[in-house]
Amino acid sequence: MTTVHHRTASVDGLDVFWREAGPAEAPVLLLLHGYPSSSHMFRHLIPALADRFRVIAPDLVGFGRSSAPSVEDFDYTFAALADVTRRFLATIGVSRYAIYVQDYGAPVGWRLALADPHAVTGVVTQNGNAYEEGFVPSFWDTIWADAAERTDATRDALRPALRRDAVEWQYTHGVPDPSAVDPDAWEHDLALLARPGQDDVQLALFRDYATNRELYPAVHAWLRGSRVPLLAVWGRNDEIFAAAGAEAFRRDAPHARIELVDGGHFLLESHLDEVVAAIGEWHPRA
DSSP: OOOOEEEEEEETTEEEEEEEESOTTSOEEEEEOOTTOOGGGGTTHHHHHTTTSEEEEEOOTTSTTSOOOOTTTSOOOHHHHHHHHHHHHHHTTOOOEEEEEOTTHHHHHHHHHHHSTTTEEEEEESSOOOSGGGBOHHHHHHHHHHHHHOOHHHHHTTGGGGSHHHHHHHHHTTOSOGGGSOTHHHHHHHHHHTSTTHHHHHHHHHHHTHHHHHHHHHHHHHHHHHOOOEEEEEETTOSSBOHHHHHTHHHHOTTOEEEEESOOSSGGGTOHHHHHHHHHTOOOOO
16 A cells, blocks of 8 residues: 655745655656645545655645635735745755646646746646636636726626535536545535635635736747647546647647546546556656
């Protein structure tokens, strides 16, 4: 049985919690989670990959067991999340790594790559977007409207994404057999979302998401220039980030492998074996 360690590092006064497994000398695979989850979403993936990688899965600030300061005490932007993650890696002595990105993990991972282009040895993107084609309008139009207008009304229109039904939908929508998804996954997320101040934290990140689109040309240039090994393994039925977003990686990474799986946004909950098999055929740089 693989031992998964649960650790906390202090990063400039913030606690960053992470899960880790695998040999200390193995290549590092950094797992970056999405909304509204945490490293908990990787609880089954970590031991499945630990024979090959030193797997490191941090909770982003504001999520999971990492510090979640108030919006008055921390600037909840994707740039800030990436900066803390970069300093966390330096704190634990990691300077070279591949990334597995999902949802919010993608804009954090892209910022790490742009800040240190030679540090990232490969990319697995599991419903982690980098292209306009990936945005499903029915989900994103409310966020774009808020980015354009910045009113109390447009901010309040974002609140339904925090509701129980919306969180459960993210896990079960597009899954052929929803009974395969463990309800404890979203109950774990909802318990953390219920903490005081979390509404403001998550609304701040919703409102900052438009800044990620501005990075896409630089991300595309990095993909073209670096030619890092890239695997896009994607739930084809995701109605947050469409399968077209996976196919689009071929424009800037023609060597990419694209695997579309008959699942939804949180693919690991229903199709873990397929994801592990796809990663088994992907090889980051040494």
